[in-house]
Amino acid sequence: GQQVMQIPQYQHVQEGEDFTTYCNSSTTLSNIQWYKQRPGGHPVFLIQLVKSGEVKKQKRLTFQFGEAKKNSSLHITATQTTDVGTYFCAGRARGSTLGRLYFGRGTQLTVWP
Amino acid sequence: GAGVSQSPRYKVTKRGQDVALRCDPISGHVSLYWYRQALGQGPEFLTYFNYEAQQDKSGLPNDRFSAERPEGSISTLTIQRTEQRDSAMYRCASGTGGADTQYFGPGTRLTVL
Numbered sequence: 122g123q124q125v126m127q128i129p130q131y132q133h134v135q136e137g138e139d140f141t142t143y144c145n146s147s148t149t150l151s152n153i154q155w156y157k158q159r160p161g162g163h164p165v166f167l168i169q170l171v172k173s174g175e176v177k178k179q180k181r182l183t184f185q186f187g188e189a190k191k192n193s194s195l196h197i198t199a200t201q202t203t204d205v206g207t208y209f210c211a212g213r214a215r216g217s218t219l220g221r222l223y224f225g226r227g228t229q230l231t232v233w234p
Numbered sequence: 235g236a237g238v239s240q241s242p243r244y245k246v247t248k249r250g251q252d253v254a255l256r257c258d259p260i261s262g263h264v265s266l267y268w269y270r271q272a273l274g275q276g277p278e279f280l281t282y283f284n285y286e287a288q289q290d291k292s293g294l295p296n297d298r299f300s301a302e303r304p305e306g307s308i309s310t311l312t313i314q315r316t317e318q319r320d321s322a323m324y325r326c327a328s329g330t331g332g333a334d335t336q337y338f339g340p341g342t343r344l345t346v347l
Contacts, residue, residue, distance in 0.1 A: 220289060224276030227276050
């Protein structure tokens, strides 16, 4: 069945260091979304990637979707304490533009000042 | 405007009791999703509605779980004969149905004693 794996599970960085989380699917995805969940909060949508090889940037965040549409990454440049939280990727199965999302386990980011 | 709301925010019940969890989506949102999220895990898909039609219920763990959205707005997730393993955070999300960014609610923390 469809599975989305995400690594690492935890990442601790010093403020100013970079951070990357990786997402891998067992099957080809239609699209992939990224969410951020602050401690005690709920997931908040960050971005959606649809095209093979797509790269999108949001200020210090860079999102990539692999050529085969089976993997994705989120890179944060020069982390800040406001980046603390758990980052989830969530993919849709090939052929589906709506409906069920398969979430990864998330990467919990801690930023030390 | 108002976001997704869920009630109750916390529910403690005894094993064997039925519970009903309510989700009030963002006004005008056509898609509505239910997820279950265990501590340290990503949201796990339960079911999905487009307007009032339940499009996918493949994530419901067993027949004790059911959901409805009779008028295409508010939705109720019902768990019959609750068991301790049902204890989790239950999250609702709504979307416009287009690009289908999902807007999550604050969740209902269910504890089954």
